[in-house]
Amino acid sequence: MVVIQGEGKMTLYFITGNKKKFEEVKDILGDVEQIEMDLQEIQDLNPKKIIERKLEEAMKHHKGEFIIEDTSFYLDCLNGLPGPLIKWFLETIGTKGLYKIAHSFGNYGAETKTIIGYSNGKEMKFFEGSIRGKLVSPREGNEFGYDPIFQPDGFSKTFGEMSMKEKNKISMRKVALTKLKDFLEQRNK
DSSP: OEEEEETTEEEEEEEEHHHHHHHHHHHHHOEEEEEEEOOOOOOSOOOOHHHHHHHHHHHHHHOOOEEEEEEEEGGGTTTTTEEETTHHHHTTTTHHHHHHHHHHTTTTTTEEEEEEEEEEESSSEEEEEEEEEEESOOOOOOOOOTTEEEETTTTTSOOSSHHHHHHHHHHHHHHHHHHHHHHHHTOOO
């Protein structure tokens, strides 16, 4: 997505080191470029605070318009944990461990939420998308994050069993990116 400002064009940059997230964002937004930038990530249960801090840090190192996203995973059985701490849960106990926790409580309900932070150096905006579902025993398919165990409500496949095209039609990231895209288009009219 090229953002037009005055006479010139400014590229929208997605700051991430995660190639799979970048592929999803590019598939939905189109013309966006990836920047890999090592940004300090605070640990907090509020994903907006995490994103805000990363945006502030990014503005010190790069000029332009850019987005940063945080995707959280909330288990009903843990009153919302791990939330934005999902990366650490996946690294330590993996998808099998997350499923075992839900199974031990007998509560498989979950929600996944993406928040995208946008900054042009003057303003900061947040765009959110979420989807409810349940945890299922790990299934074959895409091994990206918790995708092998998250089955969205109303679907028989997990995110991991869906093609990127199928997932991008319904994902929380698509909802948040669509809101961002609408904002950019309205602003530039």
